Amino acid sequence: MTGTTPRVIVIPPKPELARSRTVQRQLRVAAYCRVSTDDEEQLTSYEAQQTYYTDKIMTNPQWTMAGIFADEGITGTSAAKRPEFLRMIRKCRQKKIDLVLVKSISRFARNTVDCLNYIRVLRALGIAVIFEKENINTLESDSEMLITMMGAFAQAESESMSANIVWGKRQAMREGKANVQYQHLYAYELDESGNPRIIPEQAAVVRQIYDRFIAGHSVRMIKKTLEQQGVPTAKGGDVWSESVIRSILKNEKYCGDVLMQKTYTQDCISKKQIRNVGQLPMYLMRDHHEGIISRDRFNQAQAEFARRNAGRAPTRKLAPTGRSCYSAKYALTERLVCGECGTLYRRCVWVKRGQKFAVWRCASRIDYGTKYCHDSPTLREASLQAAILAAINSVMSQREALVGQIEESMRMELIPFPSGTVSLSDIDRQLEELDGEFQALFAESKDGGFMQHAEEFKRISDDMAALKEQKASLLERQNSDSAANGRIKSALDILSTGSGAFTEWSETLVRQLVDTVKVLSADRIRVCLRGGIEIEQTLGEGELQ
Template sequence: MRESAANVIIIPAKPEAAAQQTVKRQLRVAAYCRVSTDDEEQLTSYEAQQNYYTDKIMTNRDWTMAGIFADEGITGTSARKRPEFLRMIRMCKQKKIDIVLTKSISRFARNTVDCLNYIRALRALGIAVIFEKENINTLEADSEILITMLGAFAQSESESISANVRWGKRQAMREGKANIQYDRLYAYKKGDDGNPRIIPEQAEVVRSIYNQYLTGASLRMIKERLESEQILNVAGNPQWTITAIRGILTNEKYCGDVLLQKTYISDCISRKVIRNTGQLPMYLLQNHHDSIVERKTFDAVQTEMARRNAGKSPSKKKAPTGLTSYASKYALSERLVCGECGTLYRRCTWSKGGKKRVVWRCVSRLDYGTKYCHNSPTLDEEPLQRTILAAINSVMSKKDTLIRQITSAMEMEIAPVPGESMSLADIEHRLGKLNGQTRKLVAEAARTEDSSAYTSQLRGIVNEAAELKEKRAFIQERRQNDALAAQRIEAATVALGQATACISQWDETIIRQLVDTVKVHSAEKITVFLRGGIQVEQDMI
């Protein structure tokens, strides 16, 4: 037990400390202002906002200037694209600002999520954001509900403006108005009439790229040729990329057309650019300007590119996905086929005793030995080339007959689809009638209490319309395939017409144009299939 009472010591107050607490320091006040476009009227408003806030802060005895943060000509839908706004937030986190002034919520952010996140972060730091137009201080208790509503209105306004801009652009597309980016367009510049004008020296480069590709060159081979000849790209540099070359080969502007809405913006908040693969309509302006390559040449390149992209790799070991990368320097790399297992042959160089021997071998034999292909022969290159030339020359002496056979094959390939009695025009006319009947039945059903009587009729119309749409798609696909087949056979016919009666030298370009496939039956016999369906059996020389 304690024997004495607790001793209480009184510590007197310090009047000077209380006086120090009553001295108020000036609040560090920053202002944020933004304009979303670069036009003169908006820039005047931008300067006016800066002057206004400078005057407002400096004339208040309780405030001191912490900075004017202003983003000029920048959208308010994303904070990431506003460097001054982000700098202001960093200074707030460093406790260098006490109050942020801004004109309105729409000036602060047009994205509701961004707006609330930043306001909450600043409020957690004890920093107030004052919106003058709405008369809201974010440190007050009921401010968040108002900010949420007004922020949503600001975002809705942005979405409405974005929708109006999109509508205007698409309306311009429908009217055939094209907006072309010339800074990235090779071989064209903006003419006095506002349309693309050809740059002659660059146009020759474009034509050579198309011709090389059609004669079998890969994109990498074209790149190496351009760089070896020190040809400058669109930026004026001698280094080319495969992407740039592919862009030239797939850009419809080089055949005089303009395809609009190839990409679109997902929404006005994220502003992500998405490739249009059918989500929205596209608008093709044909014969919009002078072309550099003929349309049939452009179409032939697209067909050849699709054929290469769809190719299967002969070697599963080297291409586990099964897709091949087209970089064939030799025409036979994609034409010489094993008669036993159907796999392509590959060119190999053997070295023995300082001597080199070039041969062609079945890829299956190279990768797996005799597991899948047992008897495919190894062929020396020179005798193989002489044999193929002999097969070609055997039919070149009858060139006129050969051309007639190709024409006949073309007529068979693009013959009408058997059993089809309706044309595309008939199908469209019938679909229009069915749409009218549907609207009529729906209107009648709406006027009656019991609409079950119309259900079976509507179901019949829907089923018939679905069948017609399938038939329309089939006919359209068949027509497209027929057009591509006609282009291929026409190209082969032209090549045969220009070729001499006897080809004495091996030429990779001619082989690519004339030969479709070479099948190896044995070490003594091959079959050469020419374009157009002509085939020649030939003994090895």
């Protein structure tokens, strides 16, 4: 066996069989098309693209249809917002597509990074993308450099278009052209002429929300109240969202104003919305439409938001006041103060001999023992509430003699404008004069004399900037004054309309009348009413040492 020559059988080739298999294996070709807007003309273009690619694929005997994927009126800068494009990529990964036809790189993606990433993914799968306008096949070696350049041009074109659109919108804001979506604004609707109209039933709900919030109720409490009353939401549901109530309280449109550019888009690629906290100018249009609440009422709500947020902290121990957030359940939570360390008191429930009773203790004593606060007393809630009511009733019994004192405290609390300060109308008039001076100077300098008037241009620009800053300061101070005036007025109304002595504890009453309650000792407290009136009151029996 070892000495014999091995016998080899030669199997002849069969090229006709290989050719038949090649003919049978057609390429599964898909096409992707996209239009930039949903206008009627663009949709016609979209239909034309579909017809073109269907004819092109079906008339080629070596190709078979794998699908037409088309996105209508969708942005090309983000693949996440193009469902048909993502569906095509999924089919490619499932090995159901061999070739993709696209009219141009800008139709495939206007984001250079996305364009290259998806092309590389398809290339790794052995799938070619053919861009007809640029005559590029992505499986060729030199295609990536060309695609990078063309993709960058497409992205630059998109950025240029976005910049033009943004400029146009901001110019419209400067000219006072507001685009308010009243159909999505609770308590408003559009009439037959397209003008905004108030819905009376929903407007009453908006006023109720503002009244309860300013009275001290939390957003969660307002939500619970609306649901208990069976008040329907904007869509007719019976479950209210806290975010919706909060947006109603913070939306200036309910007082008839429109504030534009509260947010802005970071760039046309990510399309991330950024809150405008001073990066860009904002444009306020007063009395743009009929308001549901007064501007003073709206300012009171914003002042209440600021007051509640003032004591926020990541944790209760890090809070300087002993609380980490606003609490609306008990009025004394943010009013009862330790006379020794200045920390707020906290409500606790004790159990003694099988009976539960509420007490108030210094938050510093609860968290740190006697390390910072040594002698603060613990007070029973019943005796504390009785003493505070007694202090309020002592004021109610002599309300006529105290009216002058409360009005004087109101003038002391409101921040008056400094003497000699110009009014808002004076500032507006000066701005108009400076603008006219600027336009006249600009017309004289059209023939090349800009450099000669550079100092005058700078002076006018600096004067206008200073006036605008002064105007913003006056508006902010005016809003603050109206909010303080509203809070004191509500307290005066209660004092004026109340009849007789208060015999039952009311959280709403305490929020309206009482500013702070300082614990002086185990049997002595000082009640400070809104407006600056202070009453020292002795606690009855029942306090704990």
